[in-house]
Amino acid sequence: MIAAPAIALALAAAAPAAASDRAPIPTLAQTAHAIDAGRFDQARLMIGRMVAHGSKGPRIDRLLADLAYASGDNATALALYRALLAKSGGDSLMFEHAGIAAIKLGDFAAAAPLIKRATARGGGSWRAWNARGVLADVAGDWDSADLAYARAKQLAPLSAEVANNLGWSQLLRGSWPEAIALFERAVALNPKEKRAVNNLELARAALDAELPRRRVGESDRDWAVRLNDAGVAAQVTGDNKRAIAAFSQALEASVTWYARAANNLQVADSK
Numbered sequence: 001m002i003a004a005p006a007i008a009l010a011l012a013a014a015a016p017a018a019a020s021d022r023a024p025i026p027t028l029a030q031t032a033h034a035i036d037a038g039r040f041d042q043a044r045l046m047i048g049r050m051v052a053h054g055s056k057g058p059r060i061d062r063l064l065a066d067l068a069y070a071s072g073d074n075a076t077a078l079a080l081y082r083a084l085l086a087k088s089g090g091d092s093l094m095f096e097h098a099g100i101a102a103i104k105l106g107d108f109a110a111a112a113p114l115i116k117r118a119t120a121r122g123g124g125s126w127r128a129w130n131a132r133g134v135l136a137d138v139a140g141d142w143d144s145a146d147l148a149y150a151r152a153k154q155l156a157p158l159s160a161e162v163a164n165n166l167g168w169s170q171l172l173r174g175s176w177p178e179a180i181a182l183f184e185r186a187v188a189l190n191p192k193e194k195r196a197v198n199n200l201e202l203a204r205a206a207l208d209a210e211l212p213r214r215r216v217g218e219s220d221r222d223w224a225v226r227l228n229d230a231g232v233a234a235q236v237t238g239d240n241k242r243a244i245a246a247f248s249q250a251l252e253a254s255v256t257w258y259a260r261a262a263n264n265l266q267v268a269d270s271k
Contacts, residue, residue, distance in 0.1 A: 028063065036070070038070070078105065130149070133166075149169065163186035211227065247268055
């Protein structure tokens with residue numbers, strides 16, 4: 001049984017369950033369904049009730065890891081999955097979730113072996129292959145990125161996320177027309193895919209040699225993020241002057257110190 005965050009999470013939910021001891025004890029399947037459905041508070045109560053009635057072991061720990069992952073607590077999810085994998089070896093979905101959690105935390109070194117295991121022998125979901133493409137992009141391994149995204153697209157041909165990441169991969173290579181076409185496809189597949197909408201604007205602005213304009217009601221931080229991305233895009237095209245302008249505006253746009261823009265500005269200034 002895993003201690004630390006897992007036990008703390010379960011016990012925090014256990015108290016309300018004690019007040020209804022006559023209620024049926026939730027099953028593992030019922031709790032997993034609540035997590036899949038996004039009913040996280042209910043899932044916490046269900047796990048707490050099971051723990052209060054003596055349930056423990058890897059199956060409870062797996063529920064806690066899945067709950068942390070689904071609710072966006074990537075640090076806790078990664079720690080719990082790692083502990084489970086160290087004991088049981090796990091399955092492809094566990095490796096996938098752990099790897100994606102590591103990517104979201106920016107820990108690409110930790111993510112790489114996890115995603116590799118999730119996609120071993122051609123297996124794994126489209127999300128695992130999409131993550132493998134992201135890691136290949138980080139490493140600048142375009143051949144591997146193409147293979148990974150092709151597999152992800154084969155498994156999920158209508159995924160806006162895959163189309164968006166394919167577009168970003170092309171943008172990183174300086175293939176602007178291809179990137180724009182892929183971002184347009186991503187937006188067409190899901191007009192609410194915010195990253196694809198932002199990336200499409202970014203790619204078009206880069207070709208037009210303009211910096212993104214602030215949207216009505218856009219927060220300082222969101223605008224700073226888009227300006228920073230525009231600076232990265234300018235660097236890719238070799239337009240260092242425009243990159244410096246974008247990074248500088250990103251710092252000015254945010255009310256807090258925007259570390260990524262500051263770091264990028266320092267790099268651009270040194271060229």
